[in-house]
Amino acid sequence: MHLDTKLLAFHTSVNHINIKLCVRKIMYSLSSYQDLAFLIPNGWKDGNQLPPKFLIFFDDIQDSIAVAKKIQK
Numbered sequence: 372m373h374l375d376t377k378l379l380a381f382h383t384s385v386n387h388i389n390i391k392l393c394v395r396k397i398m399y400s401l402s403s404y405q406d407l408a409f410l411i412p413n414g415w416k417d418g419n420q421l422p423p424k425f426l427i428f429f430d431d432i433q434d435s436i437a438v439a440k441k442i443q444k
Contacts, residue, residue, distance in 0.1 A: 404441045
């Protein structure tokens with residue numbers, strides 16, 4: 372990785388009142404991304420109050436792009 376020998380690492384807690392971890396059982400096929408629908412409220416339309424910010428971790432760039440497109444629809 373060719374990291375500089377002056378690398379400084381920070382270790383901190385994610386124990387904050389505005390950060391929540393969520394794990395849900397998969398109910399639909401992975402390729403449908405339907406299990407992520409809970410992130411956007413039913414009936415939400417452009418101009419409504421924005422849903423809370425969220426972050427989803429993926430181990431595949433193509434999956435993250437596909438989900439972003441699906442959520443934006």
